[in-house]
Amino acid sequence: MENEKRAWWKEAVVYQIYPKSFMDSNGDGIGDIRGIIDKLDYLKELGIDVIWLSPVYQSPNADNGYDISDYRAIQREFGSMDDFDEMLDKAHKMGIRIIMDLVVNHTSDEHAWFVESRKTKENPYRDYYIWKEGREGCPPNNWGAVFGGSAWEYDRETDMYYLHSFHKKQPDLNWENQEVRNAVYDMMRWWCDKGIDGFRMDVISMISKDQGFPDAPVRGGLYGDSGEFTMNGPRVHEFLKEMNREVLSKYDIMTVGETAGVTIEEAKRYAGESGEELNMVFQFEHTSLGDGRYGKWTDARVSLCDFKDVMGKWQTELEGKAWNSLFLGNHDQPRSVSRFGDDRPEFRKTSAKMLALCLHFMKGTPYIYQGEELGMTNPYFDRLEDYRDVESIHAYQELTEAGLVSKEDMLRFLKLRSRDNARTPMQWNGGDNAGFTQGKPWIDVNPNYLQINAEQERRDPDSVFHFYQKLIRLRKANEIMVYGAYRDLIPQDENIFAYERIYGEKCVRVLCNFTDRTIPCELKNCKEGSILIQNYGDTERALLPYEAVAFWI
Ligand code: TEU
Numbered sequence: 001m002e003n004e005k006r007a008w009w010k011e012a013v014v015y016q017i018y019p020k021s022f023m024d025s026n027g028d029g030i031g032d033i034r035g036i037i038d039k040l041d042y043l044k045e046l047g048i049d050v051i052w053l054s055p056v057y058q059s060p061n062a063d064n065g066y067d068i069s070d071y072r073a074i075q076r077e078f079g080s081m082d083d084f085d086e087m088l089d090k091a092h093k094m095g096i097r098i099i100m101d102l103v104v105n106h107t108s109d110e111h112a113w114f115v116e117s118r119k120t121k122e123n124p125y126r127d128y129y130i131w132k133e134g135r136e137g138c139p140p141n142n143w144g145a146v147f148g149g150s151a152w153e154y155d156r157e158t159d160m161y162y163l164h165s166f167h168k169k170q171p172d173l174n175w176e177n178q179e180v181r182n183a184v185y186d187m188m189r190w191w192c193d194k195g196i197d198g199f200r201m202d203v204i205s206m207i208s209k210d211q212g213f214p215d216a217p218v219r220g221g222l223y224g225d226s227g228e229f230t231m232n233g234p235r236v237h238e239f240l241k242e243m244n245r246e247v248l249s250k251y252d253i254m255t256v257g258e259t260a261g262v263t264i265e266e267a268k269r270y271a272g273e274s275g276e277e278l279n280m281v282f283q284f285e286h287t288s289l290g291d292g293r294y295g296k297w298t299d300a301r302v303s304l305c306d307f308k309d310v311m312g313k314w315q316t317e318l319e320g321k322a323w324n325s326l327f328l329g330n331h332d333q334p335r336s337v338s339r340f341g342d343d344r345p346e347f348r349k350t351s352a353k354m355l356a357l358c359l360h361f362m363k364g365t366p367y368i369y370q371g372e373e374l375g376m377t378n379p380y381f382d383r384l385e386d387y388r389d390v391e392s393i394h395a396y397q398e399l400t401e402a403g404l405v406s407k408e409d410m411l412r413f414l415k416l417r418s419r420d421n422a423r424t425p426m427q428w429n430g431g432d433n434a435g436f437t438q439g440k441p442w443i444d445v446n447p448n449y450l451q452i453n454a455e456q457e458r459r460d461p462d463s464v465f466h467f468y469q470k471l472i473r474l475r476k477a478n479e480i481m482v483y484g485a486y487r488d489l490i491p492q493d494e495n496i497f498a499y500e501r502i503y504g505e506k507c508v509r510v511l512c513n514f515t516d517r518t519i520p521c522e523l524k525n526c527k528e529g530s531i532l533i534q535n536y537g538d539t540e541r542a543l544l545p546y547e548a549v550a551f552w553i
């Protein structure tokens, strides 16, 4: 679309940092802000424009910082507010923006608001959270929590239950209460006034609940799946429009909503070109493909046709109406090369580059999750003790104890789908603990760090790192990568993802072989000099295993 609205956040490439696993500066085994400061040069070299920083706020860490006890303080393990200010200042001087994780569907149960709220029914903070009477000694309804068990926790103090969509240490805020909304907006303005560049909004699609709180259908597991009553709820757009008027519209910032359960129609409202709510949303259809009876706990692999179908649908249906975000991995997902590519040693590098090319040439803002630019893989932990994530540990207990899934199966599912796959330390070099820490890391380093690490890849011009660097440079030089329209060429093909981007008179064709075989491909008629980027040298009219190429036609 030649007349599409230009915006810096459409042209940007975002890099997600999960601080706990990025770089430890003081040997306590936990990544921290000074570690990030030390690595800003590395990010500059890669060429990214924006850092999305997973939560660094004060937190008892029931869910690694997604349970916040003070929105205006930095958690001790990560450093101080001075460290934060220094990081922001240095990043800005280098031309890198920083967006913060905004976690306001819930707080920690140790947040001052909740500490007050649970004291008495008359407490001024009572209505900051969602309290209900039980039903004959049972929770108010059958909703399950994302991290296992009931979504309601009984509180003896007042003989009532509070809602927690995630862990019981993450009580849901009551967005129906205008005071809550105002308090959240105040806090957001406080960070914006500090100079941050935007927000990634945690489960923002869940802030408006169906006020009837009805029982939900039971699908697998033991509890009701409350999705239809908690996601994209009745007032969510009203709340976001209010937030936009009160805060977002007053600053030059970018916003991306994490919108579990979002549909195309909903996305057009959240991230519409008119800009009344957010700039873009994360949709999870492609990362949920293959999910089964027990949700993500499965070993099903995604078929290419399904993947193309979902990606293509979001590309074409949002065209000119709303903006996409593009991602294959984050701190909740397995490593992208292990999941959508092929992490066997002979194919890892090539398939990681293929996935990068495939994603970065699509329309939307691309997100790189730390280590993805190195082609980092799942660690394939063998024992339950190796896992740290509450979701993984609770799911293992709940499903094996109920006799629904065997222990062997569950360990296999964890290897493929646990969030800890993304949370092993960043692999900086071939030294102790991959250069992440001088101490004992909070979670084991992937043993393949001797082969896969940043130091080695920065030296190797043919590395995954340099491939990402080149993709980012191409984006800066070619508007077509940002603004061109998308068209799938062979949606039914089971082996090749082939699409074009069209911008005025110009057209780029992208071909990606998603298999470990050589596949003949008539579409590969690139002329000499027309190639933008490829992961093999010149080849004939066939695509070698995991070959990817983008060329002008
Ligand atoms: O994730 C929201 C969410 O939907 C996840 O629980 C997701 O279903 C799951 O992680 C997939 O395995 C956000 C954050 O990204 C996540 O890290 C937090 O744990 C969660 O919210 C609660 O704040």
Ligand code: CA
Residues within 6 Å of the ligand: 024, 025, 026, 027, 028, 029, 030, 031, 032, 077
């Ligand atoms: Ca540390």
